[in-house]
Amino acid sequence: MAYSKDQQEFGFAKSRTLTSQCQQCDYQFACYGECPKNRFIKTRNGEPGLNYLCAGWKKFFSHADKALAYILRATGNPVAHGKFSDRAVAEQRKMAMQSVVQKINTTNATGFNPKF
Numbered sequence: 001m002a003y004s005k006d007q008q009e010f011g012f013a014k015s016r017t018l019t020s021q022c023q024q025c026d027y028q029f030a031c032y033g034e035c036p037k038n039r040f041i042k043t044r045n046g047e048p049g050l051n052y053l054c055a056g057w058k059k060f061f062s063h064a065d066k067a068l069a070y071i072l073r074a075t076g077n078p079v080a081h082g083k084f085s086d087r088a089v090a091e092q093r094k095m096a097m098q099s100v101v102q103k104i105n106t107t108n109a110t111g112f113n114p115k116f
């Protein structure tokens with residue numbers, strides 16, 4: 001049954017019918033548009049095929065994201081996805097460091113920086 005044509009079509013529909021909103025979603029890795037049978041509302045841009053549970057899923061994922069990342073790190077595992085992924089945290093640190101360097105570089109010769 002798992003390899004039946006209907007079952008395979010249903011499985012392929014999960015990726016083939018993903019909306020552009022889902023493709024850009026921070027939680028696509030976990031949700032992937034959820035079940036295709038539930039995709040019957042429109043996206044913010046009016047594109048059909050968004051899951052009617054989307055708002056709830058986003059609320060859940062945004063609530064759980066930080067705690068799950070913490071648990072993964074505390075247990076020595078990489079955090080590959082989400083707003084608190086290793087890559088996202090590294091990017092935030094890099095931006096913060098660039099901001100500090102920029103402030104230091106704008107300090108004038110007297111050591112006074114009017115921006116601080």
Ligand code: SF4
Binds near residue numbers: 050054
């Ligand atoms: S949370 Fe919403 S936008 Fe994100 S993948 Fe799921 S259905 Fe799509």
